[in-house]
Amino acid sequence: MIETRGLRKSFTSRQGREKKTVEAVRGVDLTVAEGEIFGFLGPNGAGKTTTLRMLATLLPPDGGTATIAGVDLLSSPGDVRRVIGYVAQGGSTWDESTAREELVLQSRLYGVPRAASQQRAARVLDAFQLTEYADRKCKTYSGGQRRRVDIALGIIHEPKVVFLDEPTSGLDPQSRAHMWDEIRRLRDEGMTVFITTHYLDEADALCDRISIMDHGEIVASGTPAALKREISGDVVRVGLPAAAVSSAASLLGSAAFVSKLETHDDSIRLYVEDGATAIPLILRTLDAGDVPLHAIELHRPSLDDVFLTKTGRSLREN
Amino acid sequence: MTFVRDTWLIFARQMQLLLRNPVWVLVGVFQPVMYLLLFAPLLKPALQVQTDAEAYRIFVPGLLVLLAIFGGLFQGFGLIAELRAGVIERSRVTPVSRIALLLGRSLRDMVSLIAQAVIITLLALVFDLRVFIGDLLLAFLMLALISLMTSAVSYGVALLVKSEDALAPLMNTVAQPVLLLSGILLPLTFAPGWLQGIADWNPFSWAVNGTRALFVGDLGDPAVWQGLLIMAVLAVAAIVWAARLFARSVR
Numbered sequence: 001m002i003e004t005r006g007l008r009k010s011f012t013s014r015q016g017r018e019k020k021t022v023e024a025v026r027g028v029d030l031t032v033a034e035g036e037i038f039g040f041l042g043p044n045g046a047g048k049t050t051t052l053r054m055l056a057t058l059l060p061p062d063g064g065t066a067t068i069a070g071v072d073l074l075s076s077p078g079d080v081r082r083v084i085g086y087v088a089q090g091g092s093t094w095d096e097s098t099a100r101e102e103l104v105l106q107s108r109l110y111g112v113p114r115a116a117s118q119q120r121a122a123r124v125l126d127a128f129q130l131t132e133y134a135d136r137k138c139k140t141y142s143g144g145q146r147r148r149v150d151i152a153l154g155i156i157h158e159p160k161v162v163f164l165d166e167p168t169s170g171l172d173p174q175s176r177a178h179m180w181d182e183i184r185r186l187r188d189e190g191m192t193v194f195i196t197t198h199y200l201d202e203a204d205a206l207c208d209r210i211s212i213m214d215h216g217e218i219v220a221s222g223t224p225a226a227l228k229r230e231i232s233g234d235v236v237r238v239g240l241p242a243a244a245v246s247s248a249a250s251l252l253g254s255a256a257f258v259s260k261l262e263t264h265d266d267s268i269r270l271y272v273e274d275g276a277t278a279i280p281l282i283l284r285t286l287d288a289g290d291v292p293l294h295a296i297e298l299h300r301p302s303l304d305d306v307f308l309t310k311t312g313r314s315l316r317e318n
Numbered sequence: 319m320t321f322v323r324d325t326w327l328i329f330a331r332q333m334q335l336l337l338r339n340p341v342w343v344l345v346g347v348f349q350p351v352m353y354l355l356l357f358a359p360l361l362k363p364a365l366q367v368q369t370d371a372e373a374y375r376i377f378v379p380g381l382l383v384l385l386a387i388f389g390g391l392f393q394g395f396g397l398i399a400e401l402r403a404g405v406i407e408r409s410r411v412t413p414v415s416r417i418a419l420l421l422g423r424s425l426r427d428m429v430s431l432i433a434q435a436v437i438i439t440l441l442a443l444v445f446d447l448r449v450f451i452g453d454l455l456l457a458f459l460m461l462a463l464i465s466l467m468t469s470a471v472s473y474g475v476a477l478l479v480k481s482e483d484a485l486a487p488l489m490n491t492v493a494q495p496v497l498l499l500s501g502i503l504l505p506l507t508f509a510p511g512w513l514q515g516i517a518d519w520n521p522f523s524w525a526v527n528g529t530r531a532l533f534v535g536d537l538g539d540p541a542v543w544q545g546l547l548i549m550a551v552l553a554v555a556a557i558v559w560a561a562r563l564f565a566r567s568v569r
Contacts (some may be wrong), residue, residue, distance in 0.1 A: 019555055057411065058407065058410060058411065078413055082413055085411070086411040088408070091403070091404050092405060092407065092408035093403065093404075093405075094335075094403055096335055096339075097331075101334075105331055106408070106412070108327050109327060110412055110413065111320065111323070111413070120517070153408060157412075235430060
């Protein structure tokens with residue numbers, strides 16, 4: 001549904017007399033399949049929004065190629081606009097208008113006649129559970145309601161692909177869960193959904209496939225499960241009295257199921273293939289060696305570990 | 319055809335929002351009304367004319383042009399608010415004509431300006447101003463062209479600077495000399511030669527002369543067609559320029 005090769009964008013900013021060029025996106029290759037929720041995960045400033053804005057025809061790329069739903073982005077941005085929807089991070093409603101007015105206008109801007117636009121607006125309002133507020137001014141809406149109106153505006157023309165830039169940022173947990181349901185519903189109706197996020201749990205739980213982006217480049221792509229599997233196995237953290245760390249390390253360091261071992265002040269970390277089977281073995285080994293222990297924790301790799309392995313930094317630090 | 323339809327859609331939305339708060343149209347005429355009531359009475363002795371009617375025939379056209387210039391130049395503020403709300407970006411991902419995005423707004427500004435001009439003119443009738451309806455309509459056409467131009471310029475500049483803090487001083491700086499060099503408040507016939515020479519390069523000075531000629535009823539005065547032509551050309555140029563900015567990426 002979306003295919004990009006070597007998509008590039010840099011910005012020149014002027015500071016006094018000096019010109020600074022920032023390479024925001026440096027050669028992005030993407031393949032997004034029809035009917036999936038595709039996620040762009042990365043810290044703020046990684047180039048996610050810039051890539052999205054290029055795909056949404058809002059920014060001309062400096063280089064590379066892209067096709068969306070079979071339409072070439074560079075040669076026919078006008079035709080791309082007909083098949084995509086785009087929902088910006090900052091929202092898109094006008095305080096003094098009502099949701100219904102905004103939806104009808106948006107639909108008509110796509111060339112849909114008035115009566116059909118009104119029907120569409122009513123249908124979309126209903127689907128997003130907004131009918132109750134439809135004729136109130138947008139300035140009276142809550143954050144979650146506003147966000148739903150934004151998304152409704154992005155899909156009123158029934159696009160093949162919808163781009164959602166940080167769709168849940170700033171929402172409370174309940175509205176967030178609600179929004180995830182809405183996004184899944186769009187996919188189930190056959191739309192291809194392309195989101196950006198800097199939330200690990202969102203990428204993990206919501207997206208069928210993700211690409212991890214850092215400093216304008218894609219550092220990893222795949223399903224969340226496959227990416228985590230690549231990190232090879234689980235981590236078991238064993239908490240011990242400080243005096244026991246070295247004896248525990250010598251007992252476990254030679255064990256066949258431990259692929260790597262790290263010692264800390266009052267704990268050791270063991271990298272193992274499968275944590276669930278390793279834990280009884282660890283307990284047995286330590287017990288046999290009379291090593292006392294305080295705690296044992298199984299740590300399954302998260303997308304943050306994927307990010308850490310690929311970039312050397314944690315996403316949480318950002 | 320889609321261009322006409324798109325322009326209508328944008329215009330209709332903007333009108334709807336304007337009519338929801340029509341008080342702004344009245345706030346807009348407050349200042350010119352004050353000029354009419356508190357400044358114009360000074361003119362009969364100052365201009366050394368015989369009657370109030372004569373003084374108003376000189377002053378009211380200038381006042382209307384002033385209203386058209388300033389009313390238009392400050393429309394960019396609304397656009398910056400729309401940019402900030404994301405409304406412009408939302409329009410730009412649709413296939414809507416980029417000229418329509420501009421023209422729909424500028425036409426709304428034009429309609430609101432004409433409404434204000436009608437109010438001022440009606441008030442001036444109370445002060446014995448008399449003008450033929452045909453001449454008046456042509457004068458309104460001049461005002462419409464001016465407001466289309468200045469509002470397009472204002473939108474273009476707003477798209478470039480994207481901040482109220484930059485737009486306000488910029489527009490004031492432009493408007494001040496334009497105002498003084500157009501003979502709006504007093505005719506430039508009183509001006510020394512060098513000042514008149516500079517004023518000849520100010521297109522608004524031509525517009526003011528043309529509008530004054532129309533208010534006097536002198537349809538044959540070349541100032542009329544010259545003013546209309548200059549304003550029409552500039553209005554088209556401003557609209558094309560600003561529409562191109564709408565089409566270009568807005569970060």
